[in-house]
Amino acid sequence: MKLTRRSFLTATALAGGVALAGPFAWRLANAAEPRELKIPELIDARHHGQSVSLRVQPGKTSFFPGRESETLGYNGSYLGPTLRVHRGDDVEVAVTNALSEDTTVHWHGLLIPGELDGGPHQTIPTGATWQPVLPIRQPAATLWYHSHAHGRTAEQVYAGLAGLMIVTDDEEKALELPSEYGVDDIPLIMQDRQFENGSLVLPQGMRTRMHGRRGDTLMVNGTINPFARVPARLVRLRLVNGANARFFDLAFTDGRPFHWMASEGGLLERPVELRSLRLAPGERAEILVDFSDGRPVTLATGPDSNVPRMRMMERTADLTGGERDAVVRFEPQGAETSVVKVPEQLLTHERLDPSTAIRRRRFEMTMGMGMGSMMGSGSGGFGINGRSFDIGRVDERVGLGDTEIWEVSGAMMAHPFHIHGVHFTVLSRNGSPPDIRDQGLRDTIVVQEPVELLVQFLQPAENAPFMYHCHILEHEDNGMMGQFSVS
Structure with a gap:
């Protein structure tokens, strides 16, 4: 599943009789055969009377042939179905917890009131069912859902508790974009996981707590070394970075351009031609x-650009080197067709005026090397504005309908910053105009240098607060999170 240098080193070592020790050698010997990309089941709420059921359950998953791993999933052993909802509908989702521990389901990117958000305040005890009715009132977009259990988010997501949610609307349909699910509209939930002799293991230790869990094996939709058959025409890829901590630096191996058409909040105003795309958790x-040229090509990622130097040295020693890793190989099928033109215009967004902001708030995500951080106690420097998360404390109080400027920065490394219940736009990055990738409506943004966000608060969160946090999940669990009310 590796490209260029690693494949060469592996073949050379095996041909020359060089011993490759332990789990790494097992992985090389068993990961060569490509597997067809799994496409999660699609559940369209309109086809189910606006009532969807999710069962949070343990299971066993064979990522490698003949090797089972203990995993978690929604309606299955690993990950969950894709939920499709329609703008203007009200959708009931009955979530039953069949685990031996508490969990939650956070609707990441859905603009709904705080008591429906699925954060750590909406705990689902073992054996209980939570039945929120979700009002869908936002433009078409690619969202996702995942566990947000207090102090257990990282481990539960790592074990498999994540899935895709698609919002659709009439404006998007009118553009006649690729929309045949699993054919020319393909979900790609990208993750990295650690394996030993073919079984999933949970990395532990101080470095994991400091920098987040990273694995030695890439997966897409739970498939290792996947290939996907696609029609020889324009295809839409819905990319989700579902990793705990890894950044993906994506590009096609033949250097072909592609058009970025939607961010977290939905369609951009115009497609942007790119040759690479960086996605944070x-x-x-x-x-x-x-x-349409019919040529097979691989979507690949470069080395994690947010890995500390020491971990990069470890990767090199483990024969992973600095080459690009295969994410998924695409194999076009059928006769060549005429090139379908990418729309020049997608949507026109109403732009907020920064002068309407009534308040400026500053947030710094901090991490330390203290004993509390090493022991995972949520102290020792993990926090925001010098305070570690406390579920009983509301850190900020915001007025419903208010517009504010949030200035966010991060210490020691880049952090993906996520705000629940809102979409925001980027005003500036390090005092300069936003980067090309900062455009669009966002709910998660990478920060290290100070970044100014223009945020309007249109969802109430009086009975249960919203979260803001680093989306490196181990940072979140160890205290890099705050909460705010909206009323």
Whole structure:
């Protein structure tokens, strides 16, 4: 599943009789055969009377042939179905917890009141069912859902508690974009996981707490070394970084361009032609790729750009090197077709005026090397504005309908910053105009240098607060999170 240098080193070592020790050698010997990309089941709420059921359950998953792993999933052993909802509808989701521990389901990117959000305040005890009715009142977009259990988010998501949610509306349909689910409209939930002799393991230790869990094996929709058959025409890819901590730096191996058409909040005003795309944990993007030339090509990622130097040295020693890793290989099918033109215009967004902001708030995500951080106690420097998360404390109080400027920065490394219950736009990055990738409506953004966000608060959160936090999940669990009310 590796490209270039690693494949060469592996073949050379095996041919020359060089011993490759332990789990790494097992992985190399068993990961060569490509597997067809799994496409999660699609559940369209309108086809089910606006009532959807999710069962949060343990299971066993064979990521490698003949090797089972203990996993978690929604309606299955790993990950969950894709839920499709329609703007203007009210959708009931009955979530039953069949685990031996508490959980939650957070609707990441859905603009709904705080008591429906699925954060740590909406705990679902073992054996209980939570039945929120979700009002869908936002433009078409790619969202996702995942566990947000207090102090257990990282481990539960790592074990498999995540899935895709698609919002659709009439404006998007009128554009006649690729929309045949699993054919020319393909979900790609990208993750990295650690394996030993073919079984999933949970990395532990101080470095994991400091920098987040990273694995030695890439997966898409729970498939290792996947390939996907696609029609020889324009195809839409819904990219979700579902990793706990890894950043993906995506590009096609033949250097072909593609068009970025949607951010977390939905369609951009105009498609943007790119040749590479960086996604941090929690970020999503929709791209259009032209496969009409019929040539197979691989979507690959470079080394994690947010890995501390020491971990990069460890990767090199483990024969992973600095080459690009395969994410998924695409194999166009059928006769070549004429190139479908990418729309020049997508949507026109109403732009907020920064002068309407009534308040400026500053947030710094901090992490420390203290004993509390090493022991995972949520202290020792993990926090926001010097305070570690306390579920009994509301950190900020916001007025319903208010517009504010939030200035966010991060210490020691880049952090993906996520705000529940809102979409925001980026005003500036490090005092300069936003980067090209900062455009669109966002709910998750990468920060290290100070970034100014223009936020309007239109969802109430009086009975239960919203969260803001780093979306490196181990940082979140260890205290890099705050909460705010809206009333």
